[in-house]
Amino acid sequence: MRITKVTAWWIQIPIEEARQHTSDFGTLRTFDAAILKIETDDGLVGWGEGKNAAGSAGNYGTLVRLLNDDFGPRLIGRDPADITFIWEDLYNGVRAGKAARSGHAMPEMARRGLTVSAISAIDIALWDILGKSDGKPVWKLLGGRKADRLPAYASGGWADAEHIGEQLKSYISAGGFGAVKMRVGAMDAAPHVSAERVRAARKALGPDIEIAVDAHGTYTVSGARRFAQLVADCDLAWFEEPIIADDKAGIAEVRATIPIPIATGESEATRFAFRDLAVRRAADIFQPDPAFCGGITEAMRIGTIASAFNLRLAPHLWAGAPCFFAGLHVCAASPASFTVEFSLGANPMIHDIVEEKVEVRDGMIRIPEGPGLGFTMDENVLSKYAKAL
Numbered sequence: 001m002r003i004t005k006v007t008a009w010w011i012q013i014p015i016e017e018a019r020q021h022t023s024d025f026g027t028l029r030t031f032d033a034a035i036l037k038i039e040t041d042d043g044l045v046g047w048g049e050g051k052n053a054a055g056s057a058g059n060y061g062t063l064v065r066l067l068n069d070d071f072g073p074r075l076i077g078r079d080p081a082d083i084t085f086i087w088e089d090l091y092n093g094v095r096a097g098k099a100a101r102s103g104h105a106m107p108e109m110a111r112r113g114l115t116v117s118a119i120s121a122i123d124i125a126l127w128d129i130l131g132k133s134d135g136k137p138v139w140k141l142l143g144g145r146k147a148d149r150l151p152a153y154a155s156g157g158w159a160d161a162e163h164i165g166e167q168l169k170s171y172i173s174a175g176g177f178g179a180v181k182m183r184v185g186a187m188d189a190a191p192h193v194s195a196e197r198v199r200a201a202r203k204a205l206g207p208d209i210e211i212a213v214d215a216h217g218t219y220t221v222s223g224a225r226r227f228a229q230l231v232a233d234c235d236l237a238w239f240e241e242p243i244i245a246d247d248k249a250g251i252a253e254v255r256a257t258i259p260i261p262i263a264t265g266e267s268e269a270t271r272f273a274f275r276d277l278a279v280r281r282a283a284d285i286f287q288p289d290p291a292f293c294g295g296i297t298e299a300m301r302i303g304t305i306a307s308a309f310n311l312r313l314a315p316h317l318w319a320g321a322p323c324f325f326a327g328l329h330v331c332a333a334s335p336a337s338f339t340v341e342f343s344l345g346a347n348p349m350i351h352d353i354v355e356e357k358v359e360v361r362d363g364m365i366r367i368p369e370g371p372g373l374g375f376t377m378d379e380n381v382l383s384k385y386a387k388a389l
Helices: 061-075 083-102 114-134 164-175 191-205 221-230 248-257 270-279 295-308 321-333 379-385
Strands: 003-014 030-040 045-050 149-155 179-183 210-214 262-264 340-343 364-366
Touching: 003 061, 003 379, 030 061, 030 114, 030 321, 045 114, 045 321, 061 083, 061 114, 083 114, 083 295, 114 295, 114 321, 149 164, 149 210, 149 321, 164 179, 164 191, 179 191, 191 210, 191 221, 221 248, 248 262, 248 270, 270 295, 295 321, 321 340
Parallel strands: 149 179, 149 340, 179 210
Antiparallel strands: 003 030, 030 045, 149 364
16 A cells, blocks of 8 residues: 555634634634645545644644645655654654664754644544554554543633633533633733633532633743632642743743642644653643644654653644544543543534534543544535635
């Protein structure tokens, strides 16, 4: 089996006005992603996704061109089952041969960002092909699954203090969730405003629903500590991305000085960055995004680091269907995973581009049973929303 064609599109799906939300990323009017299709001479197709904008809306023109004009042509004629070595070859670039012979990485200067986003899309698609060629779900190729259903948490929560309880209760009603996540940080005027919203949420939901908060990296160290003090009596499940991801020492300082578990990683790429977080004791929960961190291959490596340091894994899955399904397989196969992020904001990139219904019941989400990633892409929807470059 050989790769014959690689095609990427910038898919941009409008969000109806009634379902738009406003956060520190602004008002999100579209959901955007780079969606990748890899075809083989056996007629198999693998689907992948790359991301460069965690807020779902963003400019994907450069990433799509990187996939179509640079990385894609390098894959033609290769065996799609050589997943690990394709990953390493793309990461190491012109020194791939030397790196392979030496047994250690020798990456090019552009070893993060869009480079790893492109590798992520390719990696996810290659796992999809491998599963389809073997007639097995990806989780089985990764070593098996811990359960056929996993707990999920409802991710959203932008309403003000007066309405946040109602908003989060609507999530719980929609899927029977026992845990929710709400946004805090720069979207509010000051830490005390976010704290007021969190206290309102806890009052509305009572003590038995888990509440996590996500600042999208928008506090300073002192601001994060101030916010944590203001919500110390709210029994939060975790404090996500309290400060900028580039300040690992700062994240470690926040973790060492507050009682709330720290979750981070959606803005990190490769096992090397997560190794640094682990060694610095900067996090309790790792949140790699399969469409940004390096795909399924790298997410599993990151899960192994989490397990080795007695940390937990909860991938960032505010994404399109290829990334979301990839995350399901990683969670199913990783001993360190414990929950699945399920977006309750408008997410047409999950629900509209695949034929299967993606849902949570009784707070649990079913792990796909079909071969590969386990979804059927609706290519008519892709054609409709592909943005011309």
